[in-house]
Amino acid sequence: MKFAVNTFVTDEGIRPDRLAVALEERGFDALLLAEHSHIPVKRETPWPGGGELPRVYYRTxxxxxxxxxxxxxxxxxxxxxxxxxxxxxxxxxxxxxVASVDRLSGGRVLFGVGAGWNREEMRNHGTDPRTRGALLDEKLAAVKELWTRDEAEFHGSHVDFDPVFSWPKPVQRPHPPVYVGGESPAALARLLRYGDGWLPRARTDLAELRRLSAWLADQREGGVPATLCSVPMDAGKLAEYVELGVERVSFTLPTVPEADTLRQLDQLAALADEYR
Incomplete structure (x- = not known):
């Protein structure tokens, strides 16, 4: 069993380089980062977590x-x-x-993608929320062309370009593994068509996670590697998640100052050591 953390890195928390060193020293397998380019002041889309949007979303x-x-x-x-x-x-x-970080890191990138939830943010980028799923699918197909072909081209309904040169190419072959987030039918279809791994969320009902894992194993021989995200620091819950047989468990790490972060990492490492 591998263990990771998923978090927001901001100007008010531990620096990403210091966090990375601390994770590697404590035997964690991966650092997974969230993103938002900006948060519109006028926002009508509710945060999926419920309540007020946390401060970290504004500052990542x-x-x-x-x-x-x-x-x-x-x-x-x-x-x-x-x-x-x-x-x-x-x-x-x-x-x-992605290719640049993969080369500079010696081939250590995991590319996790999702459709997103903040419709106002999408519109600011010129993305129509109603068609973002179809757009995401085509971009996933197209980015693989850019990573794997010297002269890449793509012609779809949302993405269309004639042959181009795009370097650097990733170290990992054929490309960094693409992990697809979500549990909806659309997300699972995207996973089977374009993904190398799955990013389910720990807040999903455990019985549903078991059902979806079994279904994916039926759809793809050998199953789909899964990294379970946003796992709380709860020994009882962790034991249940380990039984799912996921490749990796990723703990939610709050965004706090360095000293507080290091104390929390010590606690998480001690919990993970029971299952390594």
């Missing part, structure tokens, strides 16, 4: 800049997104950013 660093800083001071830690909002990002910039 760009994930790929933060992961590059983490890559520079580590040697084994996997570096990922949970999740990158690809539907509202520029396709060519994402292809270059």
């Amino acid at each position: 660093y760009d994930p790929f800049v933060a992961l590059a800083a983490a890559a520079a001071v580590t040697s084994t830690l996997r570096l990922g997104t949970a999740v990158a909002l690809l539907a509202q990002r520029d396709l060519f910039q994402v292809a270059k950013e």
Whole structure:
């Protein structure tokens, strides 16, 4: 069993390079970062977590800049997104950013993607929330072309470009593993078509996670590697999640100052040690 943390890195919490070193020293397998480019002042879309939108959503660093800083001071830690909002990002910039971090880290990137929830944020990027799923699907297909072909081209309903050169290419072959977030029918279809791994959320009912895991195993021989995200520091819950047979468990790490973060990491590491 592998253990990771998923978190927001901001200007008010521990630096990403210091966090990465601390994780590697404590035997964690991966650092997974969330992202939001901005938060519109006038927002009608409710936060899926309920209540007021937490402060960290307003202040998060760009994930790929933060992961590059983490890559520079580590040697084994996997570096990922949970999740990158690809539907509202520029396709060519994402292809270059992910490939750049993969090369600079020696092939340690996990590319986690999701459809997103903040409709006002999407619209600011020119993304229509109603078609973001179809757009995301085409961008996933297109980014793989950019990573794997010297002269890449793509012609779809939402993404269309003639042959282009795009370097650097990732170290990992054929490309960094793509992990797809979500448990909806659309997310699972996306996973089976474009994904190498799954990012289910721990808040999903355990029985439903078992059902979906079994269904995915029927759909793809050998099943789908899964990283269970946002796991609380709860020994009882952790034992249940371990029984699911997931590849990796990712603890939610609050965004707090460095000293507080290191104390929490010590506690998480001690809990994880019982199942390594």
